[in-house]
Amino acid sequence: MRYVAPQVLIAALLSALLGVLCLALTLGTVELSVGDLWRTLIGQAQGPRADNFHTIVFDIRLPRILLALCIGAILALSGAVMQGLFRNPLADPSLIGVSSGASVGASLAIVFSAGLLQTNAWMGLSVVAFGAFAGGLLATLLVYRLATSEFGTSVTTMLLAGIAIGAIAGSLNGLLSYFSNDALLRQMSIWQMGNLSTANWSRLLPVAVALCVLLVALPRVGLALNALLLGESEARHLGINVQRVKRQLIVATALGIGMAVAVAGLIGFVGLVVPHLIRLLIGPDHRWLLPASALGGAMLLIIADTLARVVASPAELPIGILTALIGAPLFIGLLVRQRRELQLW
């Protein structure tokens, strides 16, 4: 049984996202009232703390929340696309090694562009992002070659490939850290811890651009993804140019994951959890699943990031820990269910 009409879900997610956004703006080490927030947003704040409020809302919270929004949407979108591409609901960028691949690419970029990073933040970020994109692309291609055949996708191979790539990534990252000097080491470790606390407007911009590219490009492949779920040759028989679509999807997800990893480090499970929940509610039709996942992912990451800011305030939890805490049990549940379904045969 389906529970909700897709249009209803998307409308609900949109309004919930707006609500969460406003709520997240008020919460934090300094709590704002809704009234304060409103007056600050429209530039009518008065009183001794008006300047303070302005800084908190526009320089600290808004870029960070928007960054969480963009990255959550990108991760969930990429997850949904990947599950369609691999024809398996367990494919998640962080589980099959795409994020690890991206992280190696980013580390390599940090090491080899050390000079740039210190002199020019913008150039630095784009070099890291490009490294992450290239690493993610390589990892996706590798896993895809290994795990898919005309008889479907082997979940085992897919997850094992993820473990292998994760191991390679771990050792390469270790190696790079071992041979780096102190300054590089510091940069790499800050980056690897990966959280959203370094958000500012200039970091937000490339991520927002990447999200826009995905949002414009992906809805057009919704039908093709639906057909791909039947199998590659079946999709071809339905008139889909499979090679071209596959290439577009692999590049698009690598772009999304690379950008997310470059800016926010490794944030796992969003790409697994969100599309899964959405599919439970409205089914696997990608024409609705993709936009709904983007909204759901945006909302989830804003919530997780707000919790990360608030729970141990004034200290902060790394957001990756929170998403793993929600995601990992769900992943185990999925594994159990898939096992049970297989035994029915």
Added chain:
Amino acid sequence: MVIAVDNLSLRVSGFDLLRDLSFVANAGEVTVVVGPNGAGKSSLLKVLVGDLVQTSGEVRLNHRELASWAVGDKARILAALPQHSVLNFPFTAAEVVHLGRIPHRTGIQRDAQIVDRALARVDAKYLQKRFYTQMSGGERQRVQLARVLAQISEPSSLGERFLILDEPTSAFDLAHQQLTLALVRELAGSGIGVVMVLHDLNLAARCADKILVLDGGRIAAQGTPAEVLTRAVIDQVFGVDVEIGEHPITHQLMVIS
């Protein structure tokens, strides 16, 4: 308007899978491919739908070289039912059948009618809202059959329509085997050319206009069931000694082993 195969050979990684096949599958007729395991039946179907490209020879669909068809155009007149399906997502039966309308732009209402009718024709109306992932093997196969029916349910300006079926009855119980064969005859009656692989020679005898016997990648015999299903051919190809009899009531040819 036909599928015409001329001197077709297929060589894959050093193995000759198909050698010098020539035959014609007419629109409005049922062409059944039989043969022992490994005879090249599935390879032949893969070439006919364009999944594999022949090493030499020619395949023409409605008088045009198969490879020169645009993917989108071909999908409107040629549908293929694979033996196995890898669908692993909880689409409902109706949604799966809707996928068969992807090559067309006929609008939501018309598509819904076509999907409804296709489901009814394979006796799967009751599955409409059930999840594909929770169906039995036979139910899944029927839903997939409905999908390819929906794909070529309407005449096209691009020429005659063809349906390629790889062992469509393998997962079916007796009743649904009969239903499928009746359906195949009905489709042929409406002008669609059907090419299918069957293992059961009696089923082949009952619904084929033409039988193609493959053995070791070659055509061992082709013709009407009466011409092809003889003791000599079956002995030579399958290595089984059989009697050829007549159905006591329908008088159709029967292979008795």
